[in-house]
Amino acid sequence: MSYLADTVVALVALLHVYILVLEMFLWDKPAGRKAFGLTPEFAQSTKVLAANQGLYNGFLAAGLFWGLTLGQDGTGVKVFFLACVLVAGLYGAATASRKILFVQGVPGALGLILLALA
8 A cells, every 4th residue: 555655645746746847837838828727918927926836836746755755754744745735725726726626635635545544
């Protein structure tokens, strides 16, 4: 079960690297606008805010990767960062888009459940 939990943790980390790229580098490009349903004008006017948000997603990914490098000793680190992912997903779903719950919150919760079972 530990292997499965770590696999999910790695996938959540990779998801947040992808979100970082979308928000920091592609926000006002066609791929970023399509991913978030943005008009060119809105994307341009919010580009700096999105880059800041992307940086935070990068910190979540870095923390999860750090936890993975620690092996069994990294369980607490993985739990902390997955809990941060879950809270971010819940907050994003409540304030921005319900889709965030499924894209971010559910994977974070799944990782926490699998770590608890491992």
